[in-house]
């Protein structure tokens with residue numbers, strides 16, 4: 445039967461990872477996949493994660509199944525981390541998922557169950573997996589303008605005009621912070637305008653938040669999400685713990701569904717558990733347990749927050765250094781956007797040909813749309829990248 449299978453398009457980000465591995469040049473620079481790397485190029489296990497794992501190893505006396513929605517203590521800890529006290533806990537249904545990707549997938553399935561003809565509005569561009577999963581589920585995709593190729597900021601007028609065409613029964617997918625792949629984000633006043641459009645159109649917001657703590661800080665990065673959920677009757681939030689806890693391979697995420705009232709909440713909670721059961725029964729637990737252990741222990745939490753701040757500060761430092769170096773070499777301010785962007789990524793805003801030239805001539809690997817992982821740099825490779833950018837004429 446399998447002779448009928450057709451080959452599927454590869455994930456370009458993951459394909460680039462493979463190409464990088466196969467490049468024998470010792471001077472190569474990996475700005476591809478979104479993984480944090482320290483100045484030595486390593487992705488270390490965070491201190492609090494190691495300590496939590498030790499605690500778990502010592503105290504865990506069973507590995508029996510949790511619940512279909514995962515351990516409720518994980519949901520409580522994450523709801524508090526992401527949403528704070530923006531909405532009453534009794535209105536938030538939640539299910540642990542395999543990573544943020546699992547949360548995104550389950551959210552789309554929930555939408556499709558509730559409204560088979562729902563359209564999902566996505567930023568142009570967005571994380572390619574959003575598009576891939578939506579296509580796979582046969583959900584109609586409506587792109588909204590987002591990135592301004594000139595300013596490398598947000599095309600806010602275009603975005604607003606496009607979002608206003610949504611209506612009740614549609615979903616508007618927003619990145620909570622640290623937009624992937626552009627690094628360009630809304631300011632607080634612009635978020636207020638988006639909230640107004642959501643209220644006027646009646647469309648349902650869905651927030652994907654995968655980089656809380658990587659932009660302006662843990663609370664600052666969640667501020668828009670918190671304000672938004674408090675301002676609309678219903679909302680979906682897909683949160684990932686992969687980056688901010690550095691537990692990528694543990695597959696740790698949470699899908700939250702905020703309901704208009706407690707009656708709807710019970711149905712949401714039961715449906716999230718049902719959806720987990722259809723797809724994988726019980727969600728992975730180890731990463732969730734690490735996160736819960738850290739968030740519920742004052743000392744571990746403080747140490748995790750401190751290390752996350754070091755990570756955030758390192759990325760900001762690299763941004764400033766790169767923008768400064770490019771200003772020096774180009775004699776212009778046209779790369780100033782790099783210091784304004786937030787999170788792991790910046791879209792340089794150049795052609796696939798120039799990206800290819802950077803790879804072939806200089807061994808610099810970035811995604812074809814010119815997305816760079818800032819954490820792939822260090823103080824020594826920043827000048828190398830800046831010189832290469834000028835050399836290929838960007």
Ligand code: PLP
Nearest residue numbers: 543544545571624652654684686
């Ligand atoms: N959403 C966005 C925008 C992402 O960039 C990522 C990637 O890290 C995810 C969700 C989910 O990541 P993971 O499934 O590894 O938790």
Ligand code: TYF
Nearest residue numbers: 455457458476477478573624
């Ligand atoms: O955008 C990134 O690089 C990260 C990691 O299918 C990632 O979000 C990339 C591709 C993918 C899953 C995760």
